[in-house]
Amino acid sequence: MSHDRSHDAPAAADAPTSTPPADTSRRRFLQSAAAAAALGATPHLHAQPNAPASDAANDTASAPPVVPAQPVQLNINGREYALHIEPRVTLLDALRDYAGLTGTKKGCDRGQCGACTVLVEGRRINACLTLAVMHEGQRITTVEGLASATQPSPIQRAFVERDALQCGFCTPGQLCSATACLSEFAAGTASAATADVRTRPAQLSDAEIRERMSGNLCRCGAYVNIVAAVRDAHSAGA
Numbered sequence: 001m002s003h004d005r006s007h008d009a010p011a012a013a014d015a016p017t018s019t020p021p022a023d024t025s026r027r028r029f030l031q032s033a034a035a036a037a038a039l040g041a042t043p044h045l046h047a048q049p050n051a052p053a054s055d056a057a058n059d060t061a062s063a064p065p066v067v068p069a070q071p072v073q074l075n076i077n078g079r080e081y082a083l084h085i086e087p088r089v090t091l092l093d094a095l096r097d098y099a100g101l102t103g104t105k106k107g108c109d110r111g112q113c114g115a116c117t118v119l120v121e122g123r124r125i126n127a128c129l130t131l132a133v134m135h136e137g138q139r140i141t142t143v144e145g146l147a148s149a150t151q152p153s154p155i156q157r158a159f160v161e162r163d164a165l166q167c168g169f170c171t172p173g174q175l176c177s178a179t180a181c182l183s184e185f186a187a188g189t190a191s192a193a194t195a196d197v198r199t200r201p202a203q204l205s206d207a208e209i210r211e212r213m214s215g216n217l218c219r220c221g222a223y224v225n226i227v228a229a230v231r232d233a234h235s236a237g238a
């Protein structure tokens with residue numbers, strides 16, 4: 001079917017050079033829309049170019065309060081660290097940025113990957129989900145504290161022998177988690193994979209290991225060898 005341009009744009013029929021090409025019109029429309037969006041996104045700047053000084057004071061009042069740093073004493077890997085940090089600093093940031101212990105890794109920083117797993121009083125926790133000030137007077141163990149002065153820990157040795165890592169980013173958290181996993185099993189703690197939680201699990205099966213280590217993700221997918229390493233360390237009596 002033919003298209004009758006005279007109905008669409010009668011004025012343009014007499015002055016074709018005054019009608020912008022379709023792509024130019026579209027570009028102008030997009031530019032106008034972008035400008036309108038920018039205005040909508042910054043209403044305060046455009047609506048009040050000469051805002052009084054009191055508004056600036058209000059903006060300052062609504063800003064997050066400055067929290068002064070305070071002394072915090074942490075016992076990490078058997079050594080005392082006297083830190084001077086804000087109360088809102090996470091244990092993960094305190095370890096890495098203030099104590100200089102960068103073995104503990106920051107993956108998601110929101111409790112989802114387990115890369116930041118450390119031990120506090122022997123229990124594994126996500127260091128990104130807790131504040132450093134909450135752990136004064138407690139024993140904190142990071143991956144740097146698992147080995148003795150002369151030897152790797154049994155679980156570290158098993159990881160090496162089983163080649164249970166690829167890029168290694170998740171490994172510090174896996175090692176801390178596996179260490180606590182074996183202690184928890186030895187203490188008779190049940191897991192979601194335990195058939196009858198009223199009785200001590202009979203053996204540390206692969207299903208038990210997978211469930212107990214499920215909070216530690218490995219983007220390289222080294223899970224088969226990680227499970228084997230935990231199984232070996234358990235069999236060796238770690």
Ligand code: FES
Nearest residue numbers: 107108109114128
């Ligand atoms: S960095 Fe803490 S759980 Fe991912």
Ligand code: FES
Nearest residue numbers: 166168218219220
């Ligand atoms: S070894 Fe690369 S993320 Fe686990």
